[in-house]
Amino acid sequence: MRARRLTGSLTCLVVLSLTAAGCGLSGGGGSGDGEATAGSCKVDAGNVGSGKLTGDVKGGITFQTTNLKKDFGGFFKGVIDAFEKKYPGTSVKWIDDPGDAKFSERNVANAQACDLPDVINLNKVTATALTKAGYLLDLDKKDPGAGKPFVPAFWDSSTLKDSKGSDIHSVLPWYTGGVNLTYNTEMLEKAGIDPKKPPTTIFGLFEDYEKIAKSAKGKYYATMANPIWRIPADWQQMDIKVYSDDGKSFVFADDPRTTEWVAWMKRLYQGGAMPKDSLSSSDDPSTPYSNGQVAYGSTNPSFVRFVKQNSPSVYDRTGVGQYPFDKLGHTSGAPQYIGVASTSENAATALAFAKFLTNAENQTAWCKDPNVVIFPTTTASLEDPFFTEVTGDDPFGEARKVVAEQLKTATADEVVLSDPQRNAIVAEVQLAMQGKKSPEDAVKDAQEKADELLKQGS
Structure with missing residues (x-):
């Protein structure tokens, strides 16, 4: 479900470095009636401007991860199945980007072509570019309570600049690493x-x-x-x-x-x-x-x-x-993020899935996967005994405990x-x-x- 591309003078050129120069967005309202623009695309007016996002959670969306399908296919299939069961009438198509050196360039080009996935796994560089160009939902306006599950310091520092240079929340912090x-x-x-x-x-x-x-x-x-x-x-x-x-x-x-x-x-x-x-x-x-x-x-x-x-x-x-x-x-973490495209034709469904994917239950479950060593960004996850209760003097368990403790006060102020x-x-x-x-x-x-x-x- 993608937006339509504008032609003529409204088409933007994106210049990639740490940011992208974009047309920004216009239009407003949370009713979902009428059209507006996001970047170079025509979108539902409810996706941009002021007012909470409204609409039924139904219909199909596309979800893109970054080089995760090979090793974690079973986990994400389970998350998708659980979401579709919770919200009858929804369907999630999962695609996996290889995450190579052309990742930012490729995804900004997709956004310009009004073909950005509805829910997308991003690093900070790409999220910065897409936010400045207006291609991600402004969560402060569209879902003011979106940050409640996350570690406060992590959420507060997970802001990016929009086309006007203002700090906004356009992504949900997902999994992160740590240092010890x-x-x-x-x-x-x-x-x-x-x-x-x-x-x-x-x-x-x-x-x-x-x-x-x-x-x-x-x-x-x-x-x-x-x-x-x-x-x-x-x-x-x-x-x-x-x-x-x-x-x-x-x-x-x-x-x-x-x-x-x-x-x-x-x-x-x-x-x-x-x-x-x-x-x-x-x-x-x-x-x-x-x-x-x-x-x-x-x-x-x-x-x-x-x-x-x-x-x-x-x-x-x-x-x-x-x-x-x-x-x-x-410490300052460098998390992976989940963004919702402002060009999505099913933005309510996309936002619901993004929040479902990053909730405490699903973050904790994935972090317990024996094939991965990652850490969650939700407060409840970090309080799970998996992170807090270490017996004996096992170095691996101690490393998990040290990082989990530091993440309670960590920020996402990554210097790029x-x-x-x-x-x-x-x-x-x-x-x-x-x-x-x-x-x-x-x-x-x-x-x-x-x-x-x-x-x-x-």
Whole structure:
């Protein structure tokens, strides 16, 4: 059930970077009578403007996920069957996007063609583009109570800017990951580090890396060198401002702690805390940690299960702790989202399905699937014994508990860099780590190059 495309002067061009330039939307009212426009499409007037969305939950809709059908076909089929049983007369057609590098471009093009799926699984980059162009329902207007099931901090921070630059809720936060420290307790103890007292700041963690290097004497290392895994995540935890308030320029070089961070990375790299050949390697710490080559593993909680399956002896020496909150004071998640197309011809049904899919019952059920390590975004789900009750000292269970606890106060304020911007910044940091450029010059040049890319829309 899709909207009709407008022709002539109303057709918009979408420019992709972190946002899309769109025609916005016009028309209004919640009655569902008459027509309006959303982006470049004619839509039911009830889908846009002011007033709650009305209409019967009936008819067919299309639901699109991102690379989930192969592994979770049974789960989603069950959700769809339950929804269709709850709402007789509805039907849900499920399609699955491969989630490749062309994901944003493809879905914005579908939106322009008035062919966006009624309910769609989105990352933040694509959701930002579609929201600015007016292709997703404004939930603050169409369903003011939509945020009640979700963790308050997560919901409050899950806003995106519309065509006027206003912050609105256009998506429902769905599943998310988390971060934790995973470490070899034996290696930490040899360095005089108490595994039960993880550091609370990024620089405190760097100090522990240095202790590992001095203790290991080249037999093993603290972590991997490539800064791509830490930018901008470390800066965000340190509450370093990355973008200007209007989002039109980078400002991370204005904070002296950014230069201090780069200086620390140089010190650690040249001091033996990181393997020299890992500076430009795309490998994360998963395999080296499992092989006993580094003291700290991946921050992804699913990594702990990887160690359990692939290296039982290292798993027995694995500890789990909270990743440093630092000055941010909490973690910032990067959830997947569910949006409802403002171009949907059955918007009431689409919104009902989106809320059904993301409710506490279905989020909890999926997170318990043994084939996935994800975390829910609803308050009730995080209170389930599956997350709160951990017996014994099992690292995998402890990782689940640590992340579930942090998500009670986490936000969705994810700092997003385009791949070209991130690569430009990382390249400058790598030069500093090699001693080919001072940390001060590297940070200054990184900002200038990232700014130029931002102006180009890259």
